[in-house]
Amino acid sequence: MKNVGIGIVGIGFMGMIHYLAAQSVKGGKIVALCSRDPKKLAGDWTGIQGNFGPRGSQMDLSGLNCHPNFGDMLADPAVDLVDICVPNDGHAKLAIQALEAGKHVLVEKPIALTTADADAMVAAAKAADKLLMVAHVLPFFPEFAFAHEVVASGRYGKLLAAHLLRVISKPDWSSGIADSDRSGGPAIDLHIHDTHFVGLVCGVPKGVFSRGVIDHEAVVHLSTQYLYDDPNLTVTAVSGALSQAGRPFAHGFEFYLEKATIVLESSKLSVILPDGSVERPELGSGDPVEAFTRELTVAVEAVTTGIPAARLSGDLARQALVLCHAEIESVKTGQITVTL
Numbered sequence: 001m002k003n004v005g006i007g008i009v010g011i012g013f014m015g016m017i018h019y020l021a022a023q024s025v026k027g028g029k030i031v032a033l034c035s036r037d038p039k040k041l042a043g044d045w046t047g048i049q050g051n052f053g054p055r056g057s058q059m060d061l062s063g064l065n066c067h068p069n070f071g072d073m074l075a076d077p078a079v080d081l082v083d084i085c086v087p088n089d090g091h092a093k094l095a096i097q098a099l100e101a102g103k104h105v106l107v108e109k110p111i112a113l114t115t116a117d118a119d120a121m122v123a124a125a126k127a128a129d130k131l132l133m134v135a136h137v138l139p140f141f142p143e144f145a146f147a148h149e150v151v152a153s154g155r156y157g158k159l160l161a162a163h164l165l166r167v168i169s170k171p172d173w174s175s176g177i178a179d180s181d182r183s184g185g186p187a188i189d190l191h192i193h194d195t196h197f198v199g200l201v202c203g204v205p206k207g208v209f210s211r212g213v214i215d216h217e218a219v220v221h222l223s224t225q226y227l228y229d230d231p232n233l234t235v236t237a238v239s240g241a242l243s244q245a246g247r248p249f250a251h252g253f254e255f256y257l258e259k260a261t262i263v264l265e266s267s268k269l270s271v272i273l274p275d276g277s278v279e280r281p282e283l284g285s286g287d288p289v290e291a292f293t294r295e296l297t298v299a300v301e302a303v304t305t306g307i308p309a310a311r312l313s314g315d316l317a318r319q320a321l322v323l324c325h326a327e328i329e330s331v332k333t334g335q336i337t338v339t340l
Contacts, residue, residue: 004300007032007079007103009070009094010086011040013050014108018083018135020053021292028300031078032065041066051168051249052288070094074101081106081303083135083296088189089182092117095132099124104131106299110192111317113184115325118318131308133299134317136196140294142283143269144197147255147262151201156271157258162202164194164237166251169244185218187331188324191239193251195327196320198226200311201255202235204319206340212331213242219328226323227336 006028008015015035022030035041041061048056067073073082074097082098084091084107092112095105105125111134112118125132138144151159168190183189198205205226212222221240228235255262261272267286271279295312302309310316326337 004028004303005031005078005080006083006296006300007034007065007067007073007076007081008083008085009034009073010084010090011035011037011045011048012085012087013048015085016045016048016056017050017053017289017292018085018108018296019059021289022083022296024290024293025296025300027304028081028296030064032067032073032076033061034067034070034073036068038068041068070097074098074103080104081299084108087182088113088184092121095121096124099128099130099132102128102130104133104303106133106135106296106312108135109137109196109317110134110184110188110321110324111314112321113188115318115322118314118321122314122318125314131302131306132314133302133309133312134314135292135295135299135312136193136317136320137291137295138193138197139200139311140291140298141288142286142291143264144253146269146281146283147253147264148197148201150260150262151255151257156260156262159202159255159257160232161234161256162198162236162253164197164239164251164253166190166194166237166239167243167247168241168249169247170241184324185220186239186241187212187219187222187328188321190241191222191237191327192320192324194237194239195323196317198235198237199316199319199323202226202233203228204340205235205323207336207338208323208326208330209336210327210330211334212327213240214331219331222327222331224327224330 043059043061045056082103095107098105207227210224212219221242223238226235252264263270298309326339330337
């Protein structure tokens with residue numbers, strides 16, 4: 001069976017991570033790269049760095065079609081799946097162009113910066129009869145995949161409550177991420193990981209109530225209560241970029257079920273049982289690059305089979321963006337914001 005040809009557009013930190021992750025994807029192969037930077041197309045990735053994974057190095061790109069122009073990549077017959085890793089404000093335009101050119105699309109999160117753009121992307125995918133997938137990687141990390149499976153299966157009974165945490169110092173490793181106009185700021189670029197996971201695991205809430213910290217009109221920290229029709233389900237999240245540089249990135253969760261509490265804290269996953277005993281599930285490698293390999297593998301399988309991947313759903317990614325905007329509105333107005 002022919003490998004799915006993957007073309008990456010945007011060779012910054014995330015583009016590099018996707019490139020490295022794709023080396024281990026079965027059924028898919030990087031065939032093309034697109035960048036406006038001639039040095040990067042020549043393999044000089046030494047200036048790339050991020051908040052996890054390796055720093056960039058000199059890369060051997062021989063055998064790849066290296067395109068300085070996005071239109072040339074779209075005309076490349078070897079490319080089946082366009083993997084968009086440009087700054088967030090460029091997602092919608094490039095994704096729609098790729099879909100209209102007859103390519104399947106995997107776009108880094110967030111799907112877009114505005115709901116209108118997200119709607120246009122979803123509509124373009126339907127019109128072209130192509131897959132629009134959004135690279136929300138959190139469900140592919142083993143700890144989060146475990147929590148998702150536990151809640152969905154009902155293994156420990158009904159979900160009663162959940163709390164998610166995601167904090168980071170002010171991003172200074174990328175000008176695109178640090179610029180709120182381009183990234184959407186922490187309330188979108190960072191926090192959308194949590195809104196997506198909340199929607200996937202707990203269901204989409206009917207409203208939100210948030211308090212937060214605003215810096216130059218951007219919400220940089222927030223605390224949210226998600227509102228459900230079920231009076232016996234309470235879900236909250238804290239997320240933001242207020243911490244000093246000496247405080248490392250941290251994410252975690254607590255899921256309270258009828259027969260167990262699932263806790264991710266300090267990178268350790270625990271299952272606390274009713275008798276007080278604690279289990280530590282064997283989850284395999286926690287290497288973040290491997291999570292992206294699993295994500296890309298699912299995207300390639302979706303292209304091969306034609307069956308959409310629920311964890312990469314464009315509709316769910318759109319709803320995650322709606323939640324982020326609702327929380328921003330709630331912070332700024334001090335009122336509950338209805339999402340459904």
